[in-house]
Amino acid sequence: MEDHPILETGFNGLSRPMPSLPAEWYTDPAHFDRELTQIWARSWVYLCRADALDGPQAFRTFDVAGQPILILCDQSGALRGFFNTCRHRGSILCQEASGTFKKPLITCPYHQWAYDLTGRLRATGAMRPVQGFDRGEHPLLPISVAEWGGFVFACLDAQADEFDVPGGEEAALVANWPLADLKVGHSYTKRLACNWKVFWENYNECLHCPNIHPELSSLVPIYGRAIMAREDDPEWADHAEDASPHRAGTLRAGAQSWSMDGMAQGRLPGLTEDDLAAGQRYVTSVPSVFIAHHADYVRSVRITPLSAQETELSVDWLFDAEQLADPDFDIARIVDFGILVMEQDGHACELNQAGLRSAPFRHGMLMQEEYEVFLFQDWVRAQLGEPTLA
Numbered sequence: 001m002e003d004h005p006i007l008e009t010g011f012n013g014l015s016r017p018m019p020s021l022p023a024e025w026y027t028d029p030a031h032f033d034r035e036l037t038q039i040w041a042r043s044w045v046y047l048c049r050a051d052a053l054d055g056p057q058a059f060r061t062f063d064v065a066g067q068p069i070l071i072l073c074d075q076s077g078a079l080r081g082f083f084n085t086c087r088h089r090g091s092i093l094c095q096e097a098s099g100t101f102k103k104p105l106i107t108c109p110y111h112q113w114a115y116d117l118t119g120r121l122r123a124t125g126a127m128r129p130v131q132g133f134d135r136g137e138h139p140l141l142p143i144s145v146a147e148w149g150g151f152v153f154a155c156l157d158a159q160a161d162e163f164d165v166p167g168g169e170e171a172a173l174v175a176n177w178p179l180a181d182l183k184v185g186h187s188y189t190k191r192l193a194c195n196w197k198v199f200w201e202n203y204n205e206c207l208h209c210p211n212i213h214p215e216l217s218s219l220v221p222i223y224g225r226a227i228m229a230r231e232d233d234p235e236w237a238d239h240a241e242d243a244s245p246h247r248a249g250t251l252r253a254g255a256q257s258w259s260m261d262g263m264a265q266g267r268l269p270g271l272t273e274d275d276l277a278a279g280q281r282y283v284t285s286v287p288s289v290f291i292a293h294h295a296d297y298v299r300s301v302r303i304t305p306l307s308a309q310e311t312e313l314s315v316d317w318l319f320d321a322e323q324l325a326d327p328d329f330d331i332a333r334i335v336d337f338g339i340l341v342m343e344q345d346g347h348a349c350e351l352n353q354a355g356l357r358s359a360p361f362r363h364g365m366l367m368q369e370e371y372e373v374f375l376f377q378d379w380v381r382a383q384l385g386e387p388t389l390a
Contacts (some may be wrong), residue, residue: 008371019366022362041065045155049184057075057100061097088113176272193353222249260337
C-alpha cells in the first residue's frame, strides 16, 4: 500500500474518516468535460487486444476523451495511432469500427486526400497544385501507442511520457501468465447508469461484498469478512502464519478458479504452484482497465466514460488457444460467473449514482476499510490540479 499520511502504519486502513469527492463531480456535465480533458486525454488508456488488428493494413477506430482515434498496423506490422481526422477540412477518415485497408493508404471519404500508413500526406485528390503548399507539412496528427502483454494502450499526447507497465508491482506478480499468447473466447458489453468514478470506487473496496456478492464471498472467504487482503485486518500480524482462506485471501478449500462451481478447466501454460495458490491476481491501470488473472483464464474489464452519469464496460475473457479448441471446454461455467459478479456490481453502482443526485447531499465519508477508495479519489484530485488531502 502507498505511503500516505492519512493511512495507518500497521495495517491497511485510513487513520481517520475522510470526506469523499464532491457529489457534483459525479453528476455535473461541465465537470465531466473537465475530467475528460485533464484525466482521460492525458492518461494511457486501454483500447483493445493487439490481435484485434489482424496484420498489416488492419485498423480500428475509437473515441477517447471525446476525440476520434484511429490505430492501425503499418506495412511492417508496427502499431501506429492518429487522430481520425483529415488535415484538409477535418473530416473523419475511417467510418468503420474496424477493417483492413485495401491499399496501404488512408483516403478521406470527403475530398480524397490520401495518407500512407505512417501518416504522411501522399495525395490531395482532384485539387490542382497550389504554389506554397507542402504536403510534408500536413501529416496526420499522431497519438502515442504502446503494447503490453498483447494489450494496446494509447495516449492522446503524441509526446506522452514513456508507457509504464500498468499496475507497477502488480505486473511482477503476473509475469508467468502468457498474456500475449491468449485469445479472446468471449466478450460482453454493458452500459451502467453511473459515473466512471463510481465504478472504480466499487472496485476498490469490499465492504459491499458480503451483501452484494454472496457467491463470490463464498468462493473467496476473506471477501465475506468485508475486506480485500490479509493486511486489511488491524490484527493481521497475530494471524500472519494462518493460511486459512478467510485470512490469507485465497480461494475456499477445494476451489481452483473463479467459475460457477469454483473449479478450473486445466491451467494456463507457465503458471507456478504459487500462482495457482493465489486464486486471483490483478493488474490495475486507472482510469481505463483492470485485468484479473486466474488459473485457467484472464479477464479484462475496460471502462469507458460516456457521460457524467453513464459508463460502458467492455469485458473480454482470454484463454489458451488449445483450451478454446477442446470440445469438452465449458466456457459458460467461467463466463456466467463473471457476468453474475459484474451484474451485481453494476446494480450497486447504479444505486450509488441515483442517490448522488440528492440536492442536499454534498459529499460522503470514507471509513477505515475504504483506504483504496481514498487513494483513488486523491489520485483524481491530483490529476485535476486540486489539493490532495493530508
